[in-house]
Amino acid sequence: MSAAKTQTLMSGAQVVLECLVREKVECFFGYPGGVTLPLYDALYDHQIKHILVRHEQNACFAAEGYARATGKVGVCCATSGPGATNLVTALVDSLMDSIPVVAITGQVSTKLIGSDAFQEADTFGITRSCTKHNFLVKKLAELPQIIHEAFHIAASGRPGPVLVDIPKDVFQAQGHYTPVTTIHLPGYRISTDGHSGQIRRAAQMIWESERPIVYAGGGIVAAEAAANLRELVEMVDAPSVCTLMGLGSMPSTHPNFISMPGMHGSYAANLAMTETDLIVALGVRFDDRVTGRLAAFAPHARVIHVDIDPAEIGKNRAADIPIVGDVKKVLERLNEELRELAPEMKEKNAAARKAWWVRVRGWKEEHPLEPEISTDEIKPQHLISEIDRLSGGEAIVSSDVGQHQMWGAQFIRFNHPRLWINSGGLGAMGFGLPAAIGAQFARPDKLVFALVGDGGFQMSIPELATIANHALPIKIIVMNNGYLGMVRQWQELFYNNRLSAVQLDSFPDPEKLAGAYGFRGRTVESPRELRGALEAAVREPGPYLLNVRVTPFENVYPMVPAGGAINEMVLGPAQPVTA
Amino acid sequence: MLQLISLLVENKPGALMRVTGVLSARGYNIESLTVARTLDPELSRMSIVVDIDSTQRAQVIKQINKLVNVLQVSDLTEGAAVRREMVLLWIGTTQENRTVILREAEIFGAKAVESSVEGYALEATGDTEKLDAFIRVMQRYGEIEVTRSGMVSVPLETKKLKLAPPVRKEHLEIDQEILKTTE
Numbered sequence: 001m002s003a004a005k006t007q008t009l010m011s012g013a014q015v016v017l018e019c020l021v022r023e024k025v026e027c028f029f030g031y032p033g034g035v036t037l038p039l040y041d042a043l044y045d046h047q048i049k050h051i052l053v054r055h056e057q058n059a060c061f062a063a064e065g066y067a068r069a070t071g072k073v074g075v076c077c078a079t080s081g082p083g084a085t086n087l088v089t090a091l092v093d094s095l096m097d098s099i100p101v102v103a104i105t106g107q108v109s110t111k112l113i114g115s116d117a118f119q120e121a122d123t124f125g126i127t128r129s130c131t132k133h134n135f136l137v138k139k140l141a142e143l144p145q146i147i148h149e150a151f152h153i154a155a156s157g158r159p160g161p162v163l164v165d166i167p168k169d170v171f172q173a174q175g176h177y178t179p180v181t182t183i184h185l186p187g188y189r190i191s192t193d194g195h196s197g198q199i200r201r202a203a204q205m206i207w208e209s210e211r212p213i214v215y216a217g218g219g220i221v222a223a224e225a226a227a228n229l230r231e232l233v234e235m236v237d238a239p240s241v242c243t244l245m246g247l248g249s250m251p252s253t254h255p256n257f258i259s260m261p262g263m264h265g266s267y268a269a270n271l272a273m274t275e276t277d278l279i280v281a282l283g284v285r286f287d288d289r290v291t292g293r294l295a296a297f298a299p300h301a302r303v304i305h306v307d308i309d310p311a312e313i314g315k316n317r318a319a320d321i322p323i324v325g326d327v328k329k330v331l332e333r334l335n336e337e338l339r340e341l342a343p344e345m346k347e348k349n350a351a352a353r354k355a356w357w358v359r360v361r362g363w364k365e366e367h368p369l370e371p372e373i374s375t376d377e378i379k380p381q382h383l384i385s386e387i388d389r390l391s392g393g394e395a396i397v398s399s400d401v402g403q404h405q406m407w408g409a410q411f412i413r414f415n416h417p418r419l420w421i422n423s424g425g426l427g428a429m430g431f432g433l434p435a436a437i438g439a440q441f442a443r444p445d446k447l448v449f450a451l452v453g454d455g456g457f458q459m460s461i462p463e464l465a466t467i468a469n470h471a472l473p474i475k476i477i478v479m480n481n482g483y484l485g486m487v488r489q490w491q492e493l494f495y496n497n498r499l500s501a502v503q504l505d506s507f508p509d510p511e512k513l514a515g516a517y518g519f520r521g522r523t524v525e526s527p528r529e530l531r532g533a534l535e536a537a538v539r540e541p542g543p544y545l546l547n548v549r550v551t552p553f554e555n556v557y558p559m560v561p562a563g564g565a566i567n568e569m570v571l572g573p574a575q576p577v578t579a
Numbered sequence: 580m581l582q583l584i585s586l587l588v589e590n591k592p593g594a595l596m597r598v599t600g601v602l603s604a605r606g607y608n609i610e611s612l613t614v615a616r617t618l619d620p621e622l623s624r625m626s627i628v629v630d631i632d633s634t635q636r637a638q639v640i641k642q643i644n645k646l647v648n649v650l651q652v653s654d655l656t657e658g659a660a661v662r663r664e665m666v667l668l669w670i671g672t673t674q675e676n677r678t679v680i681l682r683e684a685e686i687f688g689a690k691a692v693e694s695s696v697e698g699y700a701l702e703a704t705g706d707t708e709k710l711d712a713f714i715r716v717m718q719r720y721g722e723i724e725v726t727r728s729g730m731v732s733v734p735l736e737t738k739k740l741k742l743a744p745p746v747r748k749e750h751l752e753i754d755q756e757i758l759k760t761t762e
Contacts, residue, residue: 022751124593129600133647136592148751153647156746181752184745187589187650311641 012140013042013171016104019147020048025075027051027441029059029066033079034119035106038171051441051470054462056083058434060090060161062466064099065398065438068421069446071224073100073154074438080106081119084126084165089428091130091161096425097245098222100159102150103131109169110138123165132160140173148180157190158309159222190308194325194333202280202304202321203337207345209278209302210352212238215261218245218424219283219307219327221417228331229282230254235338237353239360241269243284245424248414252393258360259369262290263560264406267367267569270560272360273298274567281305283327286316287425296565306330367558367571369410378527380404380479380550384411386534387449387477395447396421396439400432400456403485406556408451430459433476437463440472447475447538454480454504461513467543468517475537476545480507481552489555493570494562510547521545581610582636583662585732586625586643587651587740590616594648598625601642607631611664611729622650628730651740659735665728666710671698671721680720687713
């Protein structure tokens, strides 16, 4: 039977779908066009589910949402020329956040390439720097190998987007699916195990430390290493922080968790990162939004840095113990080493560590992250805390980019990884809503909030149709302050409050807008109605658009001004604090 | 400061662009670059001279090393290696200076590879400083046209190639389940 199958004559388009099936792709997101006609024709009577979005950028954002919610490879598809160029922003987004995505693009026929044919663009060239790797397929015979290589590259090592550009004549060519059972990419070397001597030294250094801190990021999520992280943190009883990309890796309510560090991080996290004598950095990249002014960052600390990407180690901050490896594998061994050393070393610094915790708890109590609530108007933080109450640490929150994202990171609790979905590295507005679509397809069992600002929401309005089409029960919560809030905040604080091009007038009536797509929406303006309105949205079996009018001039605090050291936080309006 | 990086890359379309992209994306200028097939026709050897701070060198090399098409990156800026460049130089001659030009060329180890009544094509190899001097000297004898090859180099020790082994993909092995559902 299998022999007969592989001998069956298939078109290139059918071979593509066969590859996707073998890669266990359940659904993919796309938008058809001229050169992908053969592919969409093959899809017509194929079992694989294709989700028609309303813009190619959102196909890739949705694929990212799917990948971020599951860890599986997200797949998107676009036609040549404008279809492919529309993917660019989302490809860079997945590259920056290390999200496994395979993008399939159509290309003009091989004999037309380079002739400025209709809808031709040099997709291979354009997306070279937007992807982890990309391919231009020249003939059908190499198609299965390339697609399976694309999946392998996207998902392994430091994950990322891979694009496969397929000319129309390759889709149309008749041939066979040649089974692929091994991938051989001699230049694609991944070190997963970590150097055992370094791991042992790291264990020693951790026990020797008097003021350790564990700094965990998106690498923990990618490696599915949250349990190992928690084991480490509890064994050595260290304070821990998660980056924007790592939120949920430590349960937000865990006593050892002191929230997010960096520009809008917690007071306790930023002071602990400054005063620590040892940073255990796990799957992080010492991003500028975390470190602030690099020269002033963690001045007393030694650094153990674990990452699967050797180029991240030493890139921004020198590591005393560099460990290149899969953070889960490394943590398994590191925890073992720590356990072995515990009887002899645990008590050595017990007094110093106790004193360290006293300081850290002191900072936490001194300036806790607490949402501001008013009875007269809806403060944005109030809205976030109500979402948090409904989620109880279990809902998926797919956020857009801006103030609401930072408040979300500060105030919404996550009991697990893969619940907080956002555009971290690139900060791409218009991400939240389409990513929520991908997440809801991936996790139909989950309550999914699309937490968006009125700016980012208006970039993704076309996808309301996709949501309506599939009756996705996404709760779209627009934090509507009538401004591009984060830009306005910077204009207020650093540009003499000269508010330039940040006011967003003419927001559409949400009831009518949602109604036009066939689902329900409303606006809420009074704090008394907020909870009830959110509960009603969640009770609604289908999609819901809730437009929440919040106070317009609220700023996100704490804030580390650009170029500042992270212990030089502004904690609220006009009260700089240096610790 | 000029840095010399030697690469072994897969001989595939786009491989060159990926490597130079790592440099151009960071605004680094390439001083010279040579690419040619190795003994194994599926591989190419690339020698790049790039003007970067030595502190940025390690990061650039790591980033290039990550490219799927790159099999090996060697930093030959300071390592034990032979570095050579070649110059092809056309010089217009007069009846009077033809002999003296050849004699000067000989001092630089250059030889005439083409000759006509109008002039000579001369070929010289050596390190950059020597070739600079050669060109300066030749300029004094007449009009010249110069093409330089850019630096090529070979390390003085063999470096073991560390290659990724083939990865078996169990989920891709033909299984009846898949076949049933696709029919």
